[in-house]
Amino acid sequence: MDFDTSSYLRRSAGRAKSDVANKLVGMLLHEASRLRANATGLKVSDLAYGNAVVATFGTKCIYCERELERNRAAVEHLEGMNRFRVGLHVPGNVAVACVICNREKRRDDQLKDLVLADSGWKSFLSHDSRSCSVSCKSCAYWASIWPDQDKRVERLSAIIAKITKFRESYAGVLTLAPLVKQQMRREVERLYRECQDFASAHIGKIANLLQNSEI
Ligand SMILES: [Zn+2]
Ligand SMILES: [Zn+2]
Numbered sequence: 001m002d003f004d005t006s007s008y009l010r011r012s013a014g015r016a017k018s019d020v021a022n023k024l025v026g027m028l029l030h031e032a033s034r035l036r037a038n039a040t041g042l043k044v045s046d047l048a049y050g051n052a053v054v055a056t057f058g059t060k061c062i063y064c065e066r067e068l069e070r071n072r073a074a075v076e077h078l079e080g081m082n083r084f085r086v087g088l089h090v091p092g093n094v095a096v097a098c099v100i101c102n103r104e105k106r107r108d109d110q111l112k113d114l115v116l117a118d119s120g121w122k123s124f125l126s127h128d129s130r131s132c133s134v135s136c137k138s139c140a141y142w143a144s145i146w147p148d149q150d151k152r153v154e155r156l157s158a159i160i161a162k163i164t165k166f167r168e169s170y171a172g173v174l175t176l177a178p179l180v181k182q183q184m185r186r187e188v189e190r191l192y193r194e195c196q197d198f199a200s201a202h203i204g205k206i207a208n209l210l211q212n213s214e215i
Helices: 005-041 048-059 097-104 120-124 137-145 151-169 178-212
Strands: 074-078 094-098
Touching: 005 137, 005 151, 005 178, 074 097, 094 097, 097 137, 120 151, 137 151
Parallel strands: none
Antiparallel strands: 074 094
16 A cells, blocks of 8 residues: 555645635636637537547547546546646547546646646656656656556657647647737636635635634
8 A cells, every 4th residue: 555644634734725726717718618619619529529539549548548447537638727738628638538647647737837848748748757857756657557668758759649640630729829828828827816815815814703703
């Protein structure tokens, strides 16, 4: 067993407030996705899109290529729907991954600045032990799947090529005008910030009241 219950419990306290801000960011990005789908006439829920995902990736995780299992699969946003990646729920950005890859990829998704690649999904697949320090958890993850370095480099670059090609078919939906993209990033960041400030101010006020009434 390598599960660390005590550190899991310790980390839980810090999350609550940012979860709310992240939720709002997700709502905003879903709304933007809806507008994008209306403008392009392409939706993730279209039968044709589901068929295209199956034709490209079959019933395997798009990253590690292991067979997907019921209850062990997650809807995957290649470019994460968070304030750093500003990905949308639109064709070309949505597929299915195993829950392990979905979780492992968060390390890259939550980096403000990526160093290995220009997108979250590509960065995740670029941890081939050639650029990171020996303590990199993402490199260790891929090494656990393909222990042989040459094989690992070959598989990861083949998967990057496959996903790149898949996304090219949806360039019309995925490519936002640079100015629109910039504005989206700004608004998402602002929403996140304002939500955090709102929560801090109000919770602080209520905490004071509670303290004064000697809860
Ligand atoms: Zn996987
Ligand atoms: Zn790495």
